[in-house]
Amino acid sequence: MQFVSKTGQIDKLSSPCLILPVFSKGKQTELTDLFDSAHNKQIAAVLKQGDATGKAGNTLLLQMPVGSKVKRVLLVGFGEQGKTTADDFNKAITASINTLKSLPIKAVCSALLTVDVDAKDTDWKVRQIVLKSRETLYQYTETLTTSAPDAHVLETYQLLVVADSTTKTINKGAETANSIANGIESAKKLADLPGNICTPSYLANTAKELGKKHPALKVTVLDEAKMEKLGMGSLLSVSRGSRQPAKLITMEHNGGSKSQQPIVIVGKGLTFDAGGISIKPSSGMDEMKYDMCGGASVFGVMQMCAELNLPINVVGVVPSSENLPDGDANKPGDIVTSMAGLTIEILNTDAEGRLILCDALTYAAKFKPDVVIDIATLTGACVVALGKHATGLLGNNDELANELLSAGIKAGDKAWQLPLWDEYKPQLKSNFADLANIGGPAGGTITAACFLSRFTEDYKWAHLDIAGTAWKSGSEKGATGRPVHMLSQFILDRC
Numbered sequence: 001m002q003f004v005s006k007t008g009q010i011d012k013l014s015s016p017c018l019i020l021p022v023f024s025k026g027k028q029t030e031l032t033d034l035f036d037s038a039h040n041k042q043i044a045a046v047l048k049q050g051d052a053t054g055k056a057g058n059t060l061l062l063q064m065p066v067g068s069k070v071k072r073v074l075l076v077g078f079g080e081q082g083k084t085t086a087d088d089f090n091k092a093i094t095a096s097i098n099t100l101k102s103l104p105i106k107a108v109c110s111a112l113l114t115v116d117v118d119a120k121d122t123d124w125k126v127r128q129i130v131l132k133s134r135e136t137l138y139q140y141t142e143t144l145t146t147s148a149p150d151a152h153v154l155e156t157y158q159l160l161v162v163a164d165s166t167t168k169t170i171n172k173g174a175e176t177a178n179s180i181a182n183g184i185e186s187a188k189k190l191a192d193l194p195g196n197i198c199t200p201s202y203l204a205n206t207a208k209e210l211g212k213k214h215p216a217l218k219v220t221v222l223d224e225a226k227m228e229k230l231g232m233g234s235l236l237s238v239s240r241g242s243r244q245p246a247k248l249i250t251m252e253h254n255g256g257s258k259s260q261q262p263i264v265i266v267g268k269g270l271t272f273d274a275g276g277i278s279i280k281p282s283s284g285m286d287e288m289k290y291d292m293c294g295g296a297s298v299f300g301v302m303q304m305c306a307e308l309n310l311p312i313n314v315v316g317v318v319p320s321s322e323n324l325p326d327g328d329a330n331k332p333g334d335i336v337t338s339m340a341g342l343t344i345e346i347l348n349t350d351a352e353g354r355l356i357l358c359d360a361l362t363y364a365a366k367f368k369p370d371v372v373i374d375i376a377t378l379t380g381a382c383v384v385a386l387g388k389h390a391t392g393l394l395g396n397n398d399e400l401a402n403e404l405l406s407a408g409i410k411a412g413d414k415a416w417q418l419p420l421w422d423e424y425k426p427q428l429k430s431n432f433a434d435l436a437n438i439g440g441p442a443g444g445t446i447t448a449a450c451f452l453s454r455f456t457e458d459y460k461w462a463h464l465d466i467a468g469t470a471w472k473s474g475s476e477k478g479a480t481g482r483p484v485h486m487l488s489q490f491i492l493d494r495c
């Protein structure tokens with residue numbers, strides 16, 4: 001779908017569908033009144049009748065008389081005039097698209113930028129309209145045949161230019177938002193694919209395809225022999241239990257100057273996590289296909305950077321493997337040597353994310369990074385601590401952490417920081433190796449980050465635990481695309 005600005009007088013407009021905001025209390029907008037005056041005050045009558053309530057998310061589709069240049073009007077409620085919150089706004093956008101998506105409407109013209117939202121500017125509203133609309137229209141189709149989803153016909157979404165904006169700023173905002181939405185959608189698509197399709201090799205091929213589509217994106221894939229040479233004994237120990245070979249995927253976007261140190265993002269790409277010999281309970285195990293969501297978010301962000309040709313250097317690294325039980329799999333008590341040289345006692349083979357990430361984080365240093373951010377569905381403990389709403393954030397640099405926290409707030413894709421204090425570190429002591437791969441039941445998200453911190457001492461680093469935020473369970477089961485928006489905002493803020 002295309003989002004473009006539209007100028008012109010509302011009472012002279014032609015459109016298959018005009019989207020107008022209405023409020024439950026207070027005055028309606030000037031634009032609504034202007035349109036209504038040219039149309040026999042029909043909207044005022046409908047509001048008086050109570051058919052449209054104006055409550056946030058309430059919608060009513062009106063058919064205009066035969067011969068009207070505007071064929072339909074969709075009234076969308078935004079709550080009390082002057083009191084619309086960010087949540088109300090998003091709810092209303094989602095509801096409006098839900099109402100439209102089953103109708104044979106190709107193009108809409110929206111006056112929704114006229115709604116004032118507390119502390120938010122036009123750019124924010126454009127971003128939300130694009131992202132929420134795209135999210136509402138998203139459908140997983142990859143492996144469906146008989147229950148094929150509805151075909152959507154909505155192609156063009158016009159945004160009426162409002163007083164404090166211009167065609168140029170709206171189009172620029174829409175373009176940025178559309179590329180973020182593309183990144184989110186790509187991440188969701190990859191993540192929703194089943195483990196028998198989305199293997200490490202599949203991810204590697206997807207990266208190569210992305211590289212073909214965007215020639216400026218430099219894609220490299222290391223196979224197991226190359227990783228062996230680099231001494232990635234920890235990463236390779238995980239993939240030994242799987243018939244699918246591990247891959248280490250790198251995507252480089254060099255939009256900045258040669259001398260600019262890159263942002264390196266490292267995403268856990270565990271395409272299926274059965275736990276290995278420390279096997280997981282079978283109930284809900286299918287959801288462990290989502291254990292590559294960190295990697296998927298790296299794909300999404302790199303695509304966004306390439307599409308927008310951002311003037312900044314960003315490197316995406318995705319270590320990818322399966323974690324399965326096998327005669328050659330890691331066993332509890334096994335000791336492996338990481339690329340950094342530290343030996344690790346594997347006390348639980350289900351704590352495999354950190355085993356593949358530690359070698360990828362050591363590898364990341366070769367890009368002489370300004371900062372490194374890893375993204376991983378790392379611990380069930382994070383879901384216990386923060387639930388499904390906030391991504392866990394830890395790291396060794398508060399400035400970087402604060403940058404991510406505020407990008408998350410701006411994007412509505414929020415994180416919450418947990419402490420990475422030295423007090424937690426002794427929990428990883430092993431009698432037989434430099435460190436153990438688990439730290440016991442207390443503070444599981446923190447001790448996982450403590451483990452990673454042993455491999456990130458040479459650069460500024462942040463860790464995002466997306467175990468609770470990367471996908472939804474139950475009837476809404478599906479990937480969320482988080483934290484592509486947060487990371488995109490973080491990168492845009494640095495451009």
Ligand code: BES
Nearest residue numbers: 348350351353377378379380381438467
């Ligand atoms: N991928 C899981 C973490 C996970 C579990 C994410 C549930 C989302 C939902 C990770 O590899 C894992 O199994 N972690 C273990 C660590 C434990 C053995 C220290 C966990 O959280 O149970």
Ligand code: MN
Nearest residue numbers: 273350351352
């Ligand atoms: Mn695991």
Ligand code: ZN
Nearest residue numbers: 270273291353
């Ligand atoms: Zn895992």
